[in-house]
Amino acid sequence: MYLTQGLHRAVQQRPGALATVCGERTRTHAESVDRIARLAGALRSLGVADGDRAAIVALNSDRYHEYLAATLWAGGVLVPVNSRWTVPEIADSLAEVGAQVLAVDDVFAPIVPALRQALPGLRSVVSIGDGPTPEGALAVEDLVSVSEPVDDVRRGGDDLAGVFYTGGTTGRAKGVMLSHRNLLTAIMGGAAVAEPRLESTYLHAAPMFHLADFAMWVTEVVAGGTHVTIPAFDPLAVLAAVQEHRVTDLLLVPTMLQLVVDHPRIDDFDLTSVRQVLYGASPMSDALLGRVMKTLPNARFMQAYGMTELAPSATILTAADHEDPRHRRSVGRAAYHTEVRVVGPDDAELPRGAVGEIVVRGGNVMLGYWNRPEATAAALRGGWMHTGDAGWMDDEGYVYLTDRLKDMIITGGENVYSVEVESTLAQHPAVATCAVIGVPDETWGERVHAVVVPVPGATPTLAELHDFCVERIAGFKIPKSVELVEALPLSAAGKVLKRELRKPYWEGHERAVH
Template sequence: MNHQETKLHLTNSLHRCLQQTPEKIATIFRGRVRRYDEFCARVARLAGALHAAGLAAGERVGVLALNSDRYLETCMAVWWGGGVLNPVNIRWSVPEIVYSLDDCDTGILFIDDQFVPMAAAIRKTAKREPTFIYMGEGETPVGMQSYESLIAGHEPVEDAWRGYEDLAIVMYTGGTTGFPKGVIQSHRNIWSGCIQRIAEAPPVRNGRSLHAAPLFHMAALSRALNQFIAGETHVIIPVFNASEVLETIERERVTEIGLVPTMIQALIDHPEFGKRDVSSVKRLVYGASPIVAAVLERTMAVLPGVEFSQSYGLTEAMVVTTNPPENHGEAGRASGLSLSVGRAAWGTSVKVVDEAGNEVPRGVVGEIVIRGPSVTRGYWNKPQETAGTLRDGWLHTGDGAWMNEAGYLFIVDRMKDMIVSGGENVYSAEVESAIGRHPAVAMCAVIGIPSETWGETVHAIVVPRPGEPVSEGDIREHCRTLIANYKCPKSIEFRTAMPLSGAGKILKRDLRAPYWEGKAKKVN
C-alpha cells in the first residue's frame, strides 16, 4: 500500500464528492453557482498555477479576503498543491498583516477588492515581497496576477496528498488578549476536529450551510470543512450583515447557520427579521463567546422548531465541548444546562484545574485544560509560548470555568479578565448575563478598571436598544435583583457600538486600554 493512502488528507473530501456526487452544487455565492465537478477542476488548475508561481511542499500561502466561493477554492488549492494556509485576519492593520506574513515567511498572497488598497504598503514593508494573486471581481490591478486567468491558463495537477502530521495551517490568534501568535495545525489535527464535530452533530442531509462568520476564523473554516466532508452545499456571503443573511436564507433556502452571539442578537433585532421567510432553517450553531441567557431565550422564541446547539473550541483546539439541542429545550433552560458549553467532545479530555495544575472539586472555578487529537503542536517559532501553553500533555486555555457533577462545563471568564475587587473575585460573564437581561440593553461588556480603594472596580459598557432610554440607576437596580451587590457595576458608560474583532468578539482589550494607560500592570 502506498504510504500516502494511509494519511488523513483535507483534500480527501473533494475526491469523494467528485466520485459520488459530481453534479451536486458545491458553492453558491451571490448568484454564482458551481457544481462539485467544476469546483474540483478549478482547485486542481489553481494548484497548478501555484506550482508555477513557485509553491513548494510545506510553503505558506496567505489569503487576505472577505468570504467568497473563491476563498474556499483557494483553501483547497493550497492543500491540493502541497502548501500551508495562512488565513489573514481581515480586521488587522498593515503592520499586523505584515507581521503575520513575515513571521511564517508567506510568499504568495491572495487578495480581494476590499484589501487591494493595502497592497502597496504590504509590498513596501514586508521582508519578503509576496506574489499577489487578485481574487476580486473587477479588473486585475497592475503588478498582480489574475485569479481567473491563472485557472484558465494552467493545466490541472495531481493532488500532492500531503496529510496526517504535515502542516496544514498557520492560523494567527485574533490578538484580543495579546500579540498574535501563529497556531500550527496539522492535517490530522483539523481532520480529527471535524470528525469529532460530525460525530456529535452530522451536517443536515442535503443541506445548505450559510457561511456568514469570517472564514479566517477556525470556527467558521472548520464548519466549511465539515460541509466538504459531508459533501453538502456551501452558501457564502462576504461578511455578516443581518439584512443579507435574512435575504440569503430566504432566497437559497438555507438549512444551517453558525453565528457568534453578537451576530445572533443583530439578526433577531433587525427590522426585516419578521418579514423574511426563514422557515428553511433547521439548525443554528453558536459559539466563540458566551451568550447572554436573555438573548438565547428570545432567539429560541422567534425561531420555534429550530435545533440549537453550542460548541466551545479554540484556535489551538478546534473542538473542546459541545452542548446538544436537547439541553436547549424547556427542561434544559429550567435546569440551567442551556447556559453550559456542554461536555467534552468525543476523543477530547477536559479538566478544570487550579494554578498548580491540580483538578479542582466540581463546582469550583479554575482553568480549563484539555488534550485530544485536535490540539495544536504549538506556536510557529515560539518555543517559550508553546511551553507555557502546553504543559504535561495538557493545553492550558486561559478560560475560567466550573464543572458540574455530570461533566457539564460552565465558562465564567477569561482567567485574565477576572476582576478582583476588594479581595472578591468577580467574573465578567456573570455580570454581563445580569445586565443583558434588562429589556433596554442591546449589548454589554464588563471590565475591571483601577481603583485606589478596591484595587479594581466593576465597570460596565452598555449599548442600549434604539429608542429605549435607560439610566445608570436603572442598570444597577436591575443587577441588584440578580447578583450580589459587590458584583454590580460601580460605574457604567453608554455607547452606540462596541469594538469587535473579525470573529465578532467584543474587544475588551480596547475597552480597557484608556483606563489602564500608563499603569505598570493591567490588573490590580
C-alpha cells in the first residue's frame, strides 16, 4: 500500500478526465501526473532522498496537490505546515523535523527571509505562487519545465509518509508520524461507508494542511476523482465553486456549514450536485442539520470522530444513523478499520454506560510522535491510542463524548491546548496567574476563554491581551473572551479546578465539550 498508487490507476483508466481545478486552471490526470513526476525529479535533484522531509506552507491550490504528490513520488516525507501559525511556531516545527525543502505561495513568500535565518539547515525554497519568485527561491514552473520525469519510488507500507503537527499539552506542538499504511487504512475504512465514486468531485474548502482535508485528498487520489481548490474557506466561494464545478463531496465543520447555509445569497446557487457531506470537530444541532439538509437536498451526511494520531478517524456516524434521533447525539460507532473501547484509570474496559477514557486500536494508529519517545509510550500504552477524551458507549456500540481529559479546546475545527495559551498570557506584566478554558460558542463550537487573576492594581483588557498574544501565538489560539477574578479555584494539591471554571458555561449542554 502506497499513497501514490491511485495516481497510476487514474492515468491508466481515466487519463483525459479532470484531475484538478484551480481558478481558471484545469489539468487532466495525464497532465497532472506528468507534472508530479517532473516535480519529483526536481525534488530529487534538490536532495530530497528517501525519508527526507519536505515542508509546505501555503493556501489551497492545485500546486499544493502537486507538491504533496511529488514529495511522496520522490520518496520524501510530507510536512504540511499550519498556515495559521506565527513565524516562530513554523520555524520551531521545521527545525525539529529537519525539513530541507520548503514550498511557499505568494501569501507566505514574505516570511521566507525570517525562516531562512531561523533554519540554517533549510537548503531550498520552492515558490508555488503566481507572483514574483522570492529572492533565492526556485519557481515551481521552472522546475517542472526543465526537469525530466522520474519513476515513482513507491515507498509504502510502514514507511513514514508525513509528519502532521498537533497541539501539545506541554505548550509545544507534537509531530504525529503517520505511515502510508496508517493513512490508507483509515481511508479504506471510511471508504467502505462513504462509497467513493470515480466521478466524484471534491472541494478543498478546509485547509489542506489539516489532516481532515488531507485525508480527503488521499481519498480523491485513491478514487481518481477531481480536486477543486479554493484558497481558503469563504461561504460565497464555496457556493460558487459547488455550482460552477458540480461539486459532489464536501468536508466542512459545523461552523462552516452554518456560514454557508445562512449566507444571504444561498438561493442564488444550484447546489443539487452535492451527494455527500462529511463533518466533524463538533456535533451539528438538529436545527442546523435541518437547514443543511434542506439546502443540500441530494446529500447524505456523515460525522467522523478522531484525531491526528488516528489518521484521523476512529468512529463514524453514518448517513443512516443521522435518521435516528437516538444516535444523532453520538459520534457513531467504531469504523471498519478500528476497535474502540471505554476504559478506566487501570485501562480495563468499563461496563456499557460508564464514563471513562476512549481508546482506539487499529492499523490507522500513528507510528508515534517525532522525537518524543516518552510521549509516544504514554499515548500508546498497552497497544491502544489513548485519546484523552472521556465518553461512554451504549449497548449498540455508539460512543458518546462527555468531557475532555486532556486540556484541549476545539474551536472552529482547530486544536488549542490551553497550557500554550496560559504560558503566553502569563508573560503579560498585568497577569498574575491565569487559566484558559473552552466555553460554548454558537459560531466556533467552542471559543478560547481566559480567566485572569491580575496583579494588584491592574485591569488588563481583552484588547490588551489580544495585542500581546498576536505576535506570539496563532490567531485561533488567542482568547476571544476574558474575565478577571480575584483567585482561581484550587484542589487540595494546588491544581486549578478547571471543571469548576467551566461548569457555569456548560450547564444545560449534553456534552461538556464540542
